[in-house]
Amino acid sequence: MKRKSNLPLGTSAKFTDTQILAIAYEVLIKQVDPILLTLQEEYGVVREEFAITALDGTYRLPERCISGTITQALILDTNGDPFPLTRIGPSESWRYEGPSARAATPGAFTLEGDTIRLLPVPTASGLTLRLRYRLRPSTLVLTTACGLVTSVVGQVVNATVGTGTFGASPTVDVVRAKPPSGLLVQQQATTYLAGAFTFGAGVDLTGITAGDYVCAYDTTCIVPLPERFIMLFVDLATAQLQEEWGKRDDAMVTRAGVDTYLTRLQTAQSNRVGAQPTLVIQRGGALRGGFGFRRRF
Secondary structure (H helix, E strand, O other): OHHHHOOOOHHHOOOOHHHHHHHHHHHHHHHHHHHHHHHOOOOOEEEEEEEOOOOOOEEEOOOOEEEEEEEEEEEEOOOOOEEEOEEOOOOOHHHHOOOOOEEOOOOEEEEEOOEEEEEOEEOOOOOEEEEEEEEOOOEEOOHHHOEEEEEEEOOEEEEEEOOOOOOOOOEEEEEOOOOOOOEEEEEEEEEEEOOEEEEOOOOOOOOOOOOOEEEEOOEEOOOOOOOOHHHHHHHHHHHHHHHHHOOHHHHHHHHHOHHHHHHHHHHHOOOOOOOOOOOOOOOOOHHHOOOOOOOOO
8 A cells, every 4th residue: 555655654654554554444344345245255254153042032143243234044953953044024023922932943033133033932952043144354453463373282372473462361363364364263262371372172273374363353464355356455445545645636546447457356256166067956855845854054
């Protein structure tokens, strides 16, 4: 952004690095991430599971669930087998409420504000709610605010920490440095001492390698975008930087160069699975669904 904007640096700079990152994050949220959403190719989609308490049917949506939107809700039974929940509109949800409207396993859900309500209220124990949703892009920070991974030994991630401050029990994310970038570990509590982050026994660390970053929860020093979108993001952020600096003519020129690239990019990224074969389903096969057994996804 500094190089492309051709703006003064050093003591003549109008914005600090932190302020430039704030400008970039605004562009990421307002301009680039919505483009990914329109492609409908599951960019940024994650899954998260919640233990269900018997006789409790209301659960808060994950705070990083962008705009409180989910793409799928499933129930996992005590064997871990999943089955989908049907969304019920607010005008019909009352039919599944009240002490008499209870079932061992819920079969539907409704959304109310920042919560999901399971219908009917489950009476069984040992169930799990699995949600799939688009993850809100994490706040951009400098690499010095994070820990550069040097090695992983058992449940300990060793990292070289810059100027960032981690307490004794930080909640962290681990982000992948190489494309396709993304979260390797999401929102996990750790204990921290002298560059060593110790995770709980159940946390999977197998994907972490030297060069990745440990970041404070909901922050990242790696732009959370597919590789081809990085230059689009840089150009749009540069144009915004130029405009806020007062160089509106330069900003118009920068944005003009984005249009052609954006059209080609949307075409190139509109199908993430190339040459996908036609799915042939037998008339009486299990994938067809139908009477006599439960469909699973």
